[in-house]
């Protein structure tokens with residue numbers, strides 16, 4: 454982490470350079486004053502993410518108790534609280550719920566394509582376009598579709614999240630302090646997301662209040678929150694642990710649906726489109742699949758089940774997230790002394806880093822790793838992928854809660870975009886990633902969207 458703060462590029466790239474240099478199962482390093490292990494062996498990765506979960510249940514991001522917005526599912530360190538909130542939120546993302554929610558995402562995807570059509574200026578900033586779509590789609594899925602706005606792309610959350618998530622000097626300094634001077638971080642009661650706490654919690658409280666008497670079924674997150682709140686204080690019958698789903702707690706979850714979901718899905722779509730522009734044969738095959746599904750259906754309509762028919766699109770998204778995992782490093786902290794399958798002992802408070810990008814570009818697991826080849830994920834090949842070497846959504850008890858949602862959102866967005874537009878062929882240049890702690894981003898890269906003649 455210290456090297457990350459003073460060097461160019463992203464943490465996943467730094468981890469990859471360490472990974473490639475050393476032929477060992479586990480590589481010892483440090484992150485400021487914190488001892489860190491970089492794991493290479495898939496069995497050790499399996500143990501940390503799944504098998505030995507009770508000893509590695511936290512990501513170990515330092516938080517002060519007053520950091521209300523950041524103390525959420527993603528960063529939550531209190532395992533009992535995490536378990537209960539995760540249990541309550543898991544049903545938000547079942548296939549049945551997503552099917553009900555599909556109308557929201559489809560409406561956003563239609564508005565997204567109209568936005569591309571109407572804005573020649575925005576077309577010059579393709580990442581801004583996809584990020585606007587993913588943020589607005591999460592906004593509409595959380596708060597419902599605002600019937601007063603003409604387009605879901607005019608969402609007020611886009612600008613807010615853009616500001617909240619753009620790395621700043623202040624944000625980097627807070628991160629640096631948390632990692633290198635944890636005692637100072639605690640003493641100063643620093644907050645990672647302090648600036649957004651009041652406005653965001655305020656919005657959630659207002660929307661929850663305004664929807665209390667509403668009987669219309671909308672299938673959005675606020676509706677689920679209101680159902681959960683009716684259950685009163687939640688109690689774990691085995692441990693006796695009690696938790697109240699306060700507005701603050703729910704606001705923190707909603708905030709992190711944006712934080713965890715908008716940039717990651719936008720980045721995955723962005724890299725998929727870049728690779729498609731550079732691989733005309735793959736693009737042509739994808740156009741054929743998308744056109745086939747639209748033409749077999751009802752004009753411009755698309756259903757949730759239609760997405761299942763777009764298997765090649767699914768393979769492209771998977772391959773894109775292999776080569777460019779939006780989260781390129783996973784992290785766990787050891788909460789009880791442990792011994793990994795490779796025989797390495799891990800003491801309490803040691804951080805384990807899983808270098809997702811490095812593993813997913815290791816030629817041992819993916820021959821010619823730099824080649825963009827969706828066939829790796831064809832049904833007949835996907836079963837040969839070694840377990841714990843494909844981790845774009847993480848694995849185990851703390852794997853991505855929104856993975857299904859993200860796939861639906863990306864598929865419907867890309868399907869509608871590539872029904873109306875195609876991409877001018879271009880050569881893929883080596884990507885220079887931005888400085889980012891866990892993510893792999895290259896927002897300035899460009900592809901040219903051209904209206905199709907259909």
Ligand code: HEM
Pocket residue numbers: 502526527528539591709710711713714715717718721778779780783784844845846847848849850851852853854855856858859
């Ligand atoms: C392509 C899009 C996405 C990618 C690549 C992604 C990736 C990830 C990864 C790598 C993790 C950590 C997993 C681990 O540590 O094992 C994670 C956690 C999480 N993600 Fe996602 N994510 C995406 C979209 C979303 C969306 C759309 C949402 C919500 C709407 C979401 C909600 C979460 C939450 C709540 C967690 C924390 C889970 C926990 O600690 O129990 N993600 N995601």
